[in-house]
Amino acid sequence: MLNISTRGQEMPPSPIRKLVPFAEAAKKKGTKVYHLNIGQPDIETPPAIMDAVKHADLKVLEYSHSAGNESYRRKLVEYYQKVGISVSHDQIMITTGGSEAILFAFFTCLNPGDEVIIPEPFYANYNGFACTAGVEVVPITSHIETGFALPPIADFEKVITSKTKAIIICSPNNPTGYLYSREEMEALKDICLRHDLYLFSDEAYREFCYDGEYVSAMQLEGMEQHVVLMDTISKRYSACGARIGALVTKNKQVYDAAMKFAQARLSPPGLAQILGEAAVDLPDSYFDGPKKEYQARRDLLVSRLNAMPGVFCPNPGGAFYAIARLPIDDADKFCQWLLESFSYNNQTVMLAPATGFYGTPGLGKNEVRLAYVLNLESIAGAMDCLERALEEYPGKVKIEEKKQALA
Amino acid sequence: MLNISTRGQEMPPSPIRKLVPFAEAAKKKGTKVYHLNIGQPDIETPPAIMDAVKHADLKVLEYSHSAGNESYRRKLVEYYQKVGISVSHDQIMITTGGSEAILFAFFTCLNPGDEVIIPEPFYANYNGFACTAGVEVVPITSHIETGFALPPIADFEKVITSKTKAIIICSPNNPTGYLYSREEMEALKDICLRHDLYLFSDEAYREFCYDGEYVSAMQLEGMEQHVVLMDTISKRYSACGARIGALVTKNKQVYDAAMKFAQARLSPPGLAQILGEAAVDLPDSYFDGPKKEYQARRDLLVSRLNAMPGVFCPNPGGAFYAIARLPIDDADKFCQWLLESFSYNNQTVMLAPATGFYGTPGLGKNEVRLAYVLNLESIAGAMDCLERALEEYPGKVKIEEKKQALA
Incomplete structure (x- = not known):
């Protein structure tokens, strides 16, 4: 028997890309997907x-x-x-x-x-x-x-x-x-x-x-x-x-x-x-534009997130990512549900479950990573979707319950 | 103490590139070096x-x-x-x-x-x-x-x-x-x-x-x-x-x-x-030119090599490399000597000692690899250098001696 090496078997698949088939299926159905799941900036290459x-x-x-x-x-x-x-x-x-x-x-x-x-x-x-x-x-x-x-x-x-x-x-x-x-x-x-x-x-x-x-x-x-x-x-x-x-x-x-x-x-x-x-x-001033743009996106994203009931998102000091805690049972399930079973005005949002970023099993289950690599309008649209999704999601965990669970 | 990993220590350096400092020194002295040592073709990128x-x-x-x-x-x-x-x-x-x-x-x-x-x-x-x-x-x-x-x-x-x-x-x-x-x-x-x-x-x-x-x-x-x-x-x-x-x-x-x-x-x-x-x-005919050129180079290189006393080079069926056996004591020494101590009409040739291509220690000691990635004129010039070098090289092994040694 020809075998794959142990490291070939143990090599982890990309946790970010495993939801891709669900995103593709959503798009085939005609749903617009806001990609906040991956760090591919939309900023023009100079x-x-x-x-x-x-x-x-x-x-x-x-x-x-x-x-x-x-x-x-x-x-x-x-x-x-x-x-x-x-x-x-x-x-x-x-x-x-x-x-x-x-x-x-x-x-x-x-x-x-x-x-x-x-x-x-x-x-x-x-x-x-x-x-x-x-x-x-x-x-x-x-x-x-x-x-x-x-x-x-x-x-x-x-x-x-x-x-x-x-x-x-x-x-x-x-x-x-x-x-x-x-x-x-x-x-x-x-x-x-x-x-x-x-x-x-x-x-x-x-x-x-x-x-x-x-x-x-x-x-x-x-x-x-x-x-x-x-x-x-x-x-x-x-x-x-x-x-x-x-x-x-x-x-x-x-x-x-x-x-x-x-x-x-x-x-x-x-x-x-x-x-x-x-x-x-490139002139030193080159970064002024992208930096200002990212900062405006961050400000919008973080304020929108923290305004949603039960959501907490610390303000990130740099890069173009944020991790938010959501009032949900399971981030992997939620992110898949967003693509498979949810849409709002024929739109949905793709997020990265934070579980893939933790080495300790079980951590990050109610956290997602959001990459603010889309323009302000798209971020607003994505936040509209997320806000509505958190109302509809069947695996929602009430804040009271969560507080009890944490206590 | 910070240590390099075992694999970092055991990782072999490139055997082809180790002669580079000697080539650079030769060029600094004003000697033209024919590079037959590396598979970098001179053919134009389409x-x-x-x-x-x-x-x-x-x-x-x-x-x-x-x-x-x-x-x-x-x-x-x-x-x-x-x-x-x-x-x-x-x-x-x-x-x-x-x-x-x-x-x-x-x-x-x-x-x-x-x-x-x-x-x-x-x-x-x-x-x-x-x-x-x-x-x-x-x-x-x-x-x-x-x-x-x-x-x-x-x-x-x-x-x-x-x-x-x-x-x-x-x-x-x-x-x-x-x-x-x-x-x-x-x-x-x-x-x-x-x-x-x-x-x-x-x-x-x-x-x-x-x-x-x-x-x-x-x-x-x-x-x-x-x-x-x-x-x-x-x-x-x-x-x-x-x-x-x-x-x-x-x-x-x-x-x-x-x-x-x-x-x-x-x-x-x-x-x-x-x-x-x-x-x-690219049209299928694209390869006709490079292939004809490489074949002409091979034919020249191999015939020139085999015409030199004590040299044997089998005719390669493809690629753009040949390995030749030379009447020398040590290919590594010879290749370094070519760059350090030899020139003919202010020119010399850089070859790859074949020792670097064998896994078994001691093999390839009287063999070199030649990459025919230069035009016909340069190959002729390189062969002129090699022919003369084999006459002058102090570590030359006479054919008779070699036959005895092989017997």
Whole structure:
């Protein structure tokens, strides 16, 4: 018998995409579906960077350097300088999306059986990369009541074992939108130094901070050998399909070992590197528009959510996600019901059940993630649907009941 | 102490790229270096497929489907039909280069500790992917005397254990250029069926066959569940930098499990998928030019090599590589010496020591791989250099001595 590998069997399917067949069926019935389920922004990719690809004059589309074009890496030094991160071009490795930067960090720093601590809820694909690398994810729960702030350091201390090798953070966060404060970043630094842990820092949403000060892990003094930055242009320039990211580290051993994985796959995408390089030349003011737009969407989304009976949504400080607690029995059932059995004015909304973002089974059952990647009108329409759906949903849990259950 | 993972330590560096610093130093001294060391073709990327990207009208460069754009996969069904491979679009998964197809096949079908048999010499990056996946490579030696024909099936039988899960082939072959005959493909089929092994078939060079009939593993009847095709457009359309490949299989379990790895990394490169899709529409006559050019280069290269005293180079049936046996003590030393200490009319040649392509230590010490990716004039210039170098090289082994040593 030919068998699938154990990791092939254990590899988790995408929790975001499992509702796709229900969305497709709803659309076939003629129902309009507001997609708040996935972090695919609707913001236009800057025409100037698409034009850079169109105007490139290449006779032969050759392999690039395995670490990416040197000209692009040198440009990125300027970019990082602007956001307060001081690195040299040989500390930057261009990767195929942020995804590959995460994979390289896992492969390079972690052995099969090693443990990595991640505050939950977290980006679900970390599970997939951990499974690929044979690494165990140890979740530490952050809570909606605190807006998903960093869990107390004591919670980290409790789960650290001899197998713990790294902590992964994402700030501003996907899926919570939470932005770690300087104090929280310093607390992470202390624990990493005390226990000799790597800090893998996913900073995909750096440009989208609405409240508070953005602090990069790369700015933490004394953490130069510990920090591996996992970056991407996907959200920054609304260029998810480019598949251009970067692994950045001042740890030369990590860089050199990661380079061997990079060499095996030859090079990152060539056309998209041209786009990425051009993006560094966009004026600083470029972000003003998207940021203002996202902030207006956040404000509308969060205020609409909190105005619904029994709904609670902490105000996210950055990124373009929010997690809301709904007065429902089961988020997976509810999200499927929205697509299968509900419509309002021939419209419905697609949300991501938060269960897929927790590592601890049973958590997130009455929470959903909403990505505010649609324009204000669509968000208003989606909120109208959700408000009505919460009135109609048969699995609704009354606030009184919930309070009792929590008590 | 922060440590690099074991796999990060054991990951082999690229054997092809280790001579790069010596080439750079030679160029700094003003020496012209003929690059026969790497499979980066000089053939122009078809302007029509570059234009397809330039004319694409995308507002937002979005994630594609994790398996690649459906329109592209449907087009590829036509392409495969033309080359005698009958598949449906849901048996095709677009990958980030052939590299990712190889990785997905390893992750999906093989457990850490499993063994994969590969006729050596073989594409060196299989070692890197095996290391990444924790898989053991078991080489079976093919010999220059037979032109690197498939080793006797008895040699496979000898090394098959309960841990053997797959055989990897590449035909036409990198690095030998050998093209497996129908009989050899049937022999591989028999052994895979008898021992229930996957057959991973790397067919990157399908379009470049000069002698004999091309047989795809996908054409082997009864092997539908066993074959995983690892494909790429890199060499086919001289588009190495696009990073577009494909994993193709009729085994639904394998496809579905591989999809989970594909979902974790979100999608393959978007701009380059446009290029790949346009390539399917190139006229069938497109390959006539490159193929004729490669064949002329092969003929020149092989005849020049075999005319040099003590040199033997079997005539490769396909791809654009040849392995030659030289009258030298050590190919690694010789290739470095060519760059460091030799020049002829201010020119030298960069070759790949064959040692990097063998899994068995000590093999290939008097062999080099030559990639005929330069025009005829350059190949002639490179051969002039090599001929002279073999006269001057201090580590030359006389034919008589070699015959004695072999006896």
